[in-house]
Amino acid sequence: MARKTSSRPGRAARPTGRRAAEAAREKARRQWRTVAVVGAGLGVFAVVVALSRAPASTAPAAASTAPAAQGYRADRTAFDLPALTGDGHVRLADHRGRPVVVNFFASWCVYCNEELPGFVQVARATHGGVDFVGVQTSDTGDGVAMARRFDLAGAGFSLARDIGAAPGSDLWSSFGSDGLPVTAFYDRNGALVDFSGGMLTQQALEDRLRKNYGVDVRAAEAANLVQPVIPLIPPGAAELIRTNAGNPSFVVLDARPPADFAAGHIPDAVDVDATAADFRQRLGALDHTASYVVYSGTADASAAATATMHDLGFRHVYDITSGIAGWRQAGLPVTR
Secondary structure, three states, rough: OOOOOOHHHHHOOOOOOHHHHHHHHHHHHEEEEEEEEOOOOHHHHHHEEEOOOOOOOOOOOOOOEEEOHHOOEEOOOOOEEEEOOOEEEEHHHHHHHOOEEEEOOOOHHHHHHHHHHHHHHHHHHOOOEEEEEEEEOOOOOHHHHHHHHOOOOOOOOOOEOOOOOOOOOHHHHHHOOOOOOEEEOOOOOOOOOEEEEEEOOOOHHHHHHHHHHOOOOOOOHHHHHOOOOOEHHHHHHHHHHHOOOOOOOEEEEEEHHHHHHOOEOOOOOOEEEOOOOHHHHHHHHOOOOOEEEEOOOOOHHHHHHHHHHOOOOOOEEEEEEEEEHHHHHHHOOEEE
């Protein structure tokens, strides 16, 4: 998601247009698929990225029809899933008579986090004319917190958990996809009419609604709005940095003091020192419309720095939650 820049934040290169930057990132993303390898124990998981061509649309595999416990079903033609919170059900049949967009997400998935603001804007703009369903899948992380962060329920999403052996992924697997995010489109009769394997930009989602349902959406551009701070684990952050190499509107910020920065930092990072008295003034000199990946020595320190950036109106901020220690432990590169 890195680029060379001045070591003084106030002199960071001015970004190109947001749409152009988004298009450049999307081109890079289409060359990659993110596959989760989920570990047990204390809920530890890692993101493994496999180099392969991710098609924008693919023919789903045969549906699973085996009933699950409590009557849940991972049949993609008639799914019946547990609600993400509480004891309710989320059924495809309950949406009969309205077009339905089903988006699969996981808390570890970088591009799920990237696409959801656009989905929220589009969902709100349809004014209930299209139903949106969000399904947490293949995830040992906190899908509830992720849904709350983007206010998916407030945007009208019905929220569900996938089923099957932990972490549940039977419905997602029935589509024959090996990566996230993915999105399925159903017509008013509950028939699957389209399927996207890979991240959808806001514009791409609007185009799909127009093509599949004849719904012309004019949603406010999510990229122009302040978004929630997005937490990242080191492998996900590294992938985002890699795919944005050379993007002048993407910056890695090290929030540690200069001595710690000099002892070892993420390549091409810019030191902003969150402990300095003029930290807010330094941030004020940065372009608030650019994208920033932020890390520090501890989770609390980076959270405080990113919270300050959010309060100042930065639109796109990512937090490497385990800091430089987690980055090192993941075997990722450090330079001096």
